[in-house]
Amino acid sequence: xxxxxxxxxSRGDPASLGxxxxxxxxxxxxxxGGPPAKRKTLLSNAVLGTMIFILTEIMLFGGLVSAFLIxxxxxxFGWPPPGQPRxxxxxxxxxxxxxxLSGVALFVAHRRITDAPATAKSPLWAAILLGTFFxxxxxxxxxxxxAEGLTLTSSVHxxxxxxIVGAHALHVMVALGFxxxxxxxxxxxxxxxxxxxxxxxxxxxxxxxxxxLYGLVYLS
Amino acid sequence: xxxxxxxxxxxxxGHHEMSFWSKxxxxxxxxxxxxxxxxxxxxxxxxxGFMAYVFRMQLAFPGEAVxxxxxxSPADYNSLITNHGTIMIFWVAMPxxxxxxxxxxxxxxxxxxxxxxxxxxxxxxxIFLLSAIVLIVSFFVQGGGFGGAWxxxxxxxxxxxxxxxxxxxxxxxxxVALEFVAFLLGGINFVTTTMNSRAPGMKMxxxxxxxxxxxxxxxxxxxxxxxxxxxxxxxxMDQNVGTGxxxxxxxxxxxxxxxxxxxxxxxxxxxxxxxxxxxVADIMTVFSRKKLFAYRTVLYTVFGTGVLSFTVWAHHxxxxxxxxxxxxxxxxxxxxxxxxxxxxxxxxxxxxYGGSIQLSTPMLxxxxxxxxxxxxxxxxxxxxxxxxxxxxxxxxxxxxHFHYTxxxxxxxxxxxxxxxxxxxxxxxxLSEFWGKVHFWGTIVAFNCIFIPLFMxxxxxxxxxxxxxxxxxxxxxxELQRLRVIATSALLVMLAFQAVFLINFFYSLFKGxxxxxxxxxxxxxxxxxxxxxxxxxxxxxxxxxxGPYEYSHPDRDTDYWPQNEPN
Ligand SMILES: [Cu+2]
Numbered sequence: 069x070x071x072x073x074x075x076x077x078s079r080g081d082p083a084s085l086g087x088x089x090x091x092x093x094x095x096x097x098x099x100x101g102g103p104p105a106k107r108k109t110l111l112s113n114a115v116l117g118t119m120i121f122i123l124t125e126i127m128l129f130g131g132l133v134s135a136f137l138i139x140x141x142x143x144x145f146g147w148p149p150p151g152q153p154r155x156x157x158x159x160x161x162x163x164x165x166x167x168x169l170s171g172v173a174l175f176v177a178h179r180r181i182t183d184a185p186a187t188a189k190s191p192l193w194a195a196i197l198l199g200t201f202f203x204x205x206x207x208x209x210x211x212x213x214x215a216e217g218l219t220l221t222s223s224v225h226x227x228x229x230x231x232i233v234g235a236h237a238l239h240v241m242v243a244l245g246f247x248x249x250x251x252x253x254x255x256x257x258x259x260x261x262x263x264x265x266x267x268x269x270x271x272x273x274x275x276x277x278x279x280x281l282y283g284l285v286y287l288s
Numbered sequence: 289x290x291x292x293x294x295x296x297x298x299x300x301x302g303h304h305e306m307s308f309w310s311k312x313x314x315x316x317x318x319x320x321x322x323x324x325x326x327x328x329x330x331x332x333x334x335x336x337g338f339m340a341y342v343f344r345m346q347l348a349f350p351g352e353a354v355x356x357x358x359x360x361s362p363a364d365y366n367s368l369i370t371n372h373g374t375i376m377i378f379w380v381a382m383p384x385x386x387x388x389x390x391x392x393x394x395x396x397x398x399x400x401x402x403x404x405x406x407x408x409x410x411x412x413x414x415i416f417l418l419s420a421i422v423l424i425v426s427f428f429v430q431g432g433g434f435g436g437a438w439x440x441x442x443x444x445x446x447x448x449x450x451x452x453x454x455x456x457x458x459x460x461x462x463x464v465a466l467e468f469v470a471f472l473l474g475g476i477n478f479v480t481t482t483m484n485s486r487a488p489g490m491k492m493x494x495x496x497x498x499x500x501x502x503x504x505x506x507x508x509x510x511x512x513x514x515x516x517x518x519x520x521x522x523x524x525m526d527q528n529v530g531t532g533x534x535x536x537x538x539x540x541x542x543x544x545x546x547x548x549x550x551x552x553x554x555x556x557x558x559x560x561x562x563x564x565x566x567x568v569a570d571i572m573t574v575f576s577r578k579k580l581f582a583y584r585t586v587l588y589t590v591f592g593t594g595v596l597s598f599t600v601w602a603h604h605x606x607x608x609x610x611x612x613x614x615x616x617x618x619x620x621x622x623x624x625x626x627x628x629x630x631x632x633x634x635x636x637x638x639x640x641y642g643g644s645i646q647l648s649t650p651m652l653x654x655x656x657x658x659x660x661x662x663x664x665x666x667x668x669x670x671x672x673x674x675x676x677x678x679x680x681x682x683x684x685x686x687x688x689h690f691h692y693t694x695x696x697x698x699x700x701x702x703x704x705x706x707x708x709x710x711x712x713x714x715x716x717x718l719s720e721f722w723g724k725v726h727f728w729g730t731i732v733a734f735n736c737i738f739i740p741l742f743m744x745x746x747x748x749x750x751x752x753x754x755x756x757x758x759x760x761x762x763x764x765x766e767l768q769r770l771r772v773i774a775t776s777a778l779l780v781m782l783a784f785q786a787v788f789l790i791n792f793f794y795s796l797f798k799g800x801x802x803x804x805x806x807x808x809x810x811x812x813x814x815x816x817x818x819x820x821x822x823x824x825x826x827x828x829x830x831x832x833x834g835p836y837e838y839s840h841p842d843r844d845t846d847y848w849p850q851n852e853p854n
Pocket of ligand 1: 600
């Protein structure tokens, strides 16, 4: 006699689908009686969904970067065009370091959160603070650049700069929002692991793509 | 028994009496959302079809008032052809084939009760509906709807001085962008659900082909749409902020848009083609009572086609000034991609070979898909070869070619799917007789529309021309006769759609009641009630074998449902 299966399983119930299984996606079930076992999944719904979203995001930035490279190759009077301000390479290098460190801090939190969630608190908030520092400091740079005359309409160079760096900033801010909500959960001692892992994946994407953008937009 | 029945009922949130609004409008049930997509798509198809009627009348009888529309101005004409293409691809083919069938079929065919993210799914439809409304509003703003063709090449799309539709262009772009967001949310759901929520025992190779194809199509969409979203943001800024991404006067490059657009645009063909091919595969096995020939080969071919489809986009730009050496490369990749698709057509023919074929309405549509799509594929070879394309580019030959691909996909494939799954969706049967009348009326008329257009294209007739009387070489009586034939056939084809609509809505309420499994099919959706209740099954099924075990020699019956232990 086969019994009715719990209905929560396929609805992304966070508690029931911890993604720690090392089983293959194709689990063969015995054909005897007993309740149908819940499908063991390699990645939880939230993490898999986020990874698919990140695929689109990578292609979005891929599109922006290829457009930038084509735009740059069309420039007939050098890049950046004459009369346009120089980008603050050193300050941004420092900000980049802060963002990378926030990725490291989040990884430390990841190592601790499963076994002892309370100890993950300080690295998680360190990651949030470093990410916030990056955003604020980059915003401060924009104020300076606009004052120096680099705007969206001043040249294709300016347009690409604000488009690409702005698209990244928007992602950082959304991801920070998710990180903060995870941080608040940790403070209350009730962290949803799937939500944390999904946020983590997105933050690594945001951190990981920045050095590429920095190298292309600022250094080349 | 009583105990677990109670358990099942308990697990159903909202299985009790629901108001009309929460059941049909704000539902998170995958079946309702699928039907919302499907009905919205059908409504948009009527709008798109009406547009085709108006501009074909203008081409056959230039300058005369069109009944139901009135006189067609050049601006009207541009807006009509632009929005006809936009609607048929983004608001008909995609919502019906991927979102409509995907939502309805995925949980039912893999044996789970709903999508993994039901609320995201509902949000996806709401954004889609909003996008459709924005597009329709854009026809009525000052200056009229956007008229720069569905490919929206700058500078025409970027500068209001050229397009003369300052608000229409922006609303068009916003509508398309919203539509992409809706499909992103839907696609995340489709892939995650198929990977994580399959019934116990359903292995990768037990997934029905139509589900695989919808999943691969979703991945292709999500991998190709990023650059177009980037391009759309840049175009929006060129339109409204004054940047010069696509403006050579400001250091930009108009060809850049073409790359970003077609990097998405060509995989998009496969995004809509694959679900249609999947629908056809499932129908062909059921109505020939045979196993799908070479399941794994088909699957690997689909993956290969998906990868290859990212390497062919510049065949749309052979006359846009691309380097001839680059044109050679894209000619080769384009000709290469016809190989896997041809292989799939052969596999389908092999599936039919030796089967006991039953020419039901869905099977007729499936067979017609194969025959008509082959014509579309073969004529594509001429256009993929850069030398021939220099002559054919932007003629009606191109137009007829892609209608021979998109019509089988978006119309024939959809009719195959609707006539096949109608009993499951609504619990009643369509009329077979009127279904066949509709089939023959549509198919014969379709060929009578587009074969003349192939001839016109080969004679050098350019696309996007409002009145051929302005071009003495193209205004000859012979060519005009072909235009009148095509338009008359279109009128016949549109008239036959009334047969479908009457059959559809009559059967919805008065059709013969359908049992659980009217076709003796194997896949899991046929083990649920017709129509399936909220939650689909009282007990979720378990899977023991692949989906295509028809006419197995050890069995008395000629089918072997996936959920039967032995
Ligand atoms: Cu193409």
